[in-house]
Amino acid sequence: MKYSNKIKGIAILISFVFSTALFGQEIQVKDILNDRNISNVNVYNSDQSKGGITNAKGKIDISMFSDDEKITFQHISYSPETYTKAEILQRKNKIYLIKNSSELSKIVISVSKWQQNKKEVPEKIVSISRQDIAYSSPQTAADLLEKSGKIFVQKSQLGGGSPMIRGFSTNRLLISVDGVRMNNAIFRGGNIQNIISIDPFNVNNTEVILGAGSVIYGSDAVGGVMNFYTKTPKLSWNDETIFSGNASMRYSTANTEKTGHADFGFGLKKWGFLTSVSYSDFDDLRMGRNGKDTYLRPEYVTRINGEDAVVTNGNPLIQRSTGYNQINLAQRIKLVPDDIWEFDLGLHYSATSNYPRYDRLIQYRNGALRYGDWYYGPQKWFMANFQTQKKGNNTYYDNVKFTNAYQRFEESRNKRNFQDVILNVNEEKVDAISSNLDFEKRFTPKIKTFYGLEYVYNKVHSDGFDKNIDTGEITDAPSRYPDGATWQSMAAYASLEYKLNPKFTIQSGLRYNHILIDTDFDTTFFPFPFTDASTNTGAFTGSVGFSWLPSTWQITANIGTAFRAPNIDDIGKVFDSEPGSVVVPNPNLTPEHAYSAEFGIQKRIGSSFDLNFTAFYTILDDALIRKDFNLNGETEILYNGELSNVQAIQNASKVFTYGFEFGFVAKFDKKTKITADLTIPRGEEEQEDGTKVPLRHVSPIFGNIHFIYKNERLKFDVFANYNSSITFENLAPSERSKAYLYATDKNGNPYAPSWFTINAKSSFEISKKINLTASLENIADQRYRTYSSGITAPGRNLILGLNYTF
Template sequence: MKYSNKIKGIAAIISFIFSTALYGQEIQVKDIVNDRNISNVNVYNADQSKGGITNARGKIDISIFSNDEKITFRHISYLPVTLTKAEILQDKNIVYLVKSSAELSKIVISVSKWQQDKNDVPKKIVSIDSKEIAFSSPQTAADLLEKSGKIFVQKSQLGGGSPMIRGFSTNRLLISVDGVRMNNAIFRGGNVQNVISIDPFNINNTEVILGPGSVIYGSDAVGGVMNFYTKKPTLSWNEKTVISGSASARYASANREKTGHVDFNIGLKKWGFLTSVTYSDFDDLRMGKHGDDVYLRPEFVARINGTDAVINNGNPLKQKFTGYSQINLAQRIKLVPDDIWEFDLGLHYSATSNVPRYDRLLQYRDDALRYGDWFYGPQRWFMGNFQTQKKGNNTYYDNVKFTNAYQRFEESRNNRNFQDVILNVTEEKVDAISSSLDFEKRFNPKIKTFYGLEYVYNKVHSDGYDRNIETEEITDAPSRYPDGATWQSMAAYASLEYKMNPKFTLQSGLRYNHILIDTDFDTTFFPFPFTEATTNTGAFTGSIGFSWLPNKWQITANIGTAFRAPNIDDIGKVFDSEPGSVVVPNPNLAPEHAYSAEFGVQKRIGSSFDLNFTAFYTLLDDALIRKDFNLNGETEIVYNGELSNVQAIQNASKVFTYGFEFGFAAKFDKRTKITADLTIPRGEEEQADGTKVPLRHVSPIFGNVHFIYKNDRLKFDIFTNFNSSISYNNLAPSERSKAYLYAVDENGNPYAPSWLIVSAKSNFEITEKINLTASLENITDKRYRVYSSGITAPGRNLILGLNYNF
């Protein structure tokens, strides 16, 4: 017996020595499902005194470890594994990792453009995945953000949606699609509707950075960054071709929405093709039955027999005119020739019909409706985005990404006064070209860097004319922007992530951005005292923060700077900002700079209760604000036949925003939970004389409470959304002048009332392939209007959706 045991022991030793000699000390890490090699796996011993990173082929030499030493393999997308060196060598030098959905939910990309564990990031990130998007049934990408409960969205018309984040909005927030900035040279300080061009059916996930993001994204990322990541093709990973897809249909009663969507994927071993098509048609929106009569639509203008007539609205709950339609197309092509290279082409196109601007159609002059027509022409957006990624474990990078994109934006404004036959038209087109080169490099298990270069070029085409709607005669008129104006941005950035220990991560970054603007002004219609404007300016931005994870806590803090350089809209715009005022160009503008701080705490109590709290503060210096101005010494000029007060964008103010964000989630069991969020923003603008006034883009206090039940086939959510009021004294001066948007208080002054609505939504899995969604929003049919919005919110709204996956 003893002899037999000795023989077995000697045989085991010989086998071990033979296998070690055969395979050596180099091992390979693979995905257990598809057998693909996994690069950038963090490999280390118990005290992290030894370690390394798997290369582009998933390989690493483990000769530095002893045979009985425990080695941990950790990757942001996989469950960690700990094995001894002997166990690994006996298993043919291969370590298999398993993807974890729980781990994946913690991954964020937007902060560095590369995958990071959310627990390591010192900024607050709102993450919305594809399941949440499908469950919320948003009609547009603006609705997607609003339904998250953490982003406030203003609407001037049904075909729009302008997010507000921590007291900032419009051109102080940056929109990114698949890593490409959507902001262009004519993004304005007024409400921006471009986010609706992104198809919610084609979004895989969304990440919103609350607070500045200029280190990675440059100009405009003052208040936050909204990153939309569209769906990617899936490959088969074997020789068999895989065809999959989905078809969806949806109806909503409040605006009689009729939406159809289809997408299909062809997956080969190395190639993937994804096509997506969505069409939506919206009728005029019905408001709620119970509420303030000031929001009713008692009459509207219609053209009958060649003459404008005021028509009594038979149903004043129906907001004439708000309906529009939209189509979205997308094509993605992906090539993965090996474990090192990946190529991705994304083509996106969106177009709306004419979109009535409802808030302007509500305006009266001399007790009569002012406009016969006011609508945006078709809003069109095209993006072609070609991205190349390469993995390589070398001195300079572990991963590199080269992104080249072309975008084309088209929009127009069309307005005609009541009983006038002249339609005033301005048309804008922007060609945007961008290139970025982004690197990721891990030096050891504790230190990782991200760095890169970026170039952006915009050219603006602008035209203005008057069209006689009876004779179709066209005459020249002022354009909104100087035609042919260019805007360029060149930048370099670097960011460092230092994981001092498993519970403490420090992250810092620095960016230099240089901006060039060149414009020529046409003095045919306005006697400008200048014929050109050029900008040649630069800005450094930086940030530093930490994330600390003591037992069941996460404590984060971050300070940083951001900036926004003037664009063509700031420098060269001519338009009527409001009745009786006209904005004129101002070539003497400098960038505005933001200085921000953020502190956050998250706490898990037991295994089922989570609390979070964030405090934030931002100072915006040399803020670009619209103020009274003079043109050649004149404070009033005639514009569109009306004597108007002259205004211009100026570096005239300091802006202060601050506030708090709260949230909690409580799980009662595996099926039921309650969540709640509350945002308390504040903001002021300091005038030239030192006085302070309320800031226009600071939303009221807003929040939500959700009670959620979920089992294997059903998910049900009953919830409330609420806003606090904003009194007349707390309305910004520019909002006080828009009394037609607001309710009236006891003193006859405009104000924004508080409101609370109750809604319910559900998703039922009929079969593995068929899902039914049903929602009833605003159950009590309350009539209310969101702060600063020109359109009244939907009344009771039944939403039915059917989705089939094949």
């Protein structure tokens, strides 16, 4: 019997050796549900001293590992798995991963700029995957955020989209693309549309930090940080060349959208290339049939025989003068010469056509339409981003990343009063250079640090002129900003992650930022009492928070500070903020500082119900607010031929924002679930006399509920979106003066009505390469306008999309 067992053992050993020789050390990683290969899976040992990434076929060579070494397989969309090498070979060289069933299983990189488990992060993060983006089929990057159901977006025109997060928006929110801040020195306090320069077809995934992020991201990250990570090239990791790509088309009925996209990549063993092209053409937007008549477009201005004329709109549901087109180009090149170094070059270019500012074109003065023209010139954005990463295992770092970027922003404003031949033009260009040096170091299994340095330089070019549209004659006019103004930021930061035990993690951080501003004012057109302005100021910010995982709970808490330094828009602009008001420069500005707290609970009940709740509170001190001002003792000046009230940005207020966020996921079985989200924001601005008024950028209560069915090839979603009303009493004073944006209550005062829509969308996998998406939005054809928006939302809208993957 013993002899027989020995023979059997020898036979097993010979079989194992033969099996290893036959199959080699190359293994394949697959999805357990559909048996598909999974590329870009991180494969590493316990101390991360060895590792690699699976290629496009899900394969990787594991000969670098010893037989008893534990190997972890980790992917952003799957739950991680760990096996010894011997166990893997016994499984016939195949590893199967399971899709994440919980938000807590996900990996995020926004909070520290390095990979972290979401369950160890104290801040609330909204993660939007590539699959989520493809399924929601957004027209722009602003729509990408809005369709998540967790972020409110305002629009002044079709070519727009200004996110609002926890009572903050515009230059109090930071936008980052592949680790590079997009915010520049002329990001304004009014609604902005720079986010539409980001191509949603080229976004791999998005992470949004809800709440302050100044420790890692510096100035502007007061209310949140929106991180967009674009698609990267794939490498073959062997001598075989791999090819990949996508071709997509989309059509929507509400604005006769015609969009085409293609991306193509090929990978060698050490080199990877990816090219992306998107083009969209949008016609004038159609609103819904059922709703407030206030929003209709009964007439519009057009040129007839060289004269402005008001003509009747044949279909008042069509919002005349809203259409535009846009092109996006991107090129990524990656080089991985060995297991230590990685180089990545990203080139991005975006350009729109002229696009009308619709909320100005619907303004009346003395009973007649005010403007003959009001449009933004082409919005152009170029970014060259070169990133170097190096793995180490030394005293100072385990990983280091050096990011150098150059950006060029171009925009213009073009406006002409009705029946006036003079077109007033303001053109702006910004050159932005930035360098970031970021380190990651694990000192012990419990202690990890992230630290780094940052330098940002912006130079503003601004020009103004008047053009006679009949003769073409051009004359000088005031520029919007002081030409040649510069803005610089220098910073150092450090963050510590301390895992007290497997269920309790503390994360804290500290940053020092120094800001330099230098401007020279032109007094040709305005007799400013100053000729230059400079700022030399600094700010400390810090945060501390914890994540605790008792049983099926996650409890998080975080407190921190944030700041926004004045930029060129705050200090130096001259513009008409609204009819009858002009904003003038104010060189005497200091940074505004935020103090915030957040508390969150997530609870898993059984295996089918997830519940989450977050409460937040922020105080913004020395808030930079537009208020009445005087110039040389004058409270009114002549601007563009109109006597206007003088205003300026001032450190003149204290702001309070607070609220709650709720959500749940209820799974009935593997195919069916219900999800819901509800956000309740509130905000107030304290006046000089101690009274409080509603805050401008606080959205109404908004939420959604989805009923989702999904099998291997079909996904179907019926959902409702909801916004509460904002009464006249709860409108910010600055919004009350914009009656043309709002409906009218029974007392004749402007207010934002509540609304809800019923919608349906689906995705069907025709084959492994062809996918069809179809959505029917606003099924009841409701006519509504989201809060503070100048354009009415789309009516019933059929969206069709087709994607081919090769």
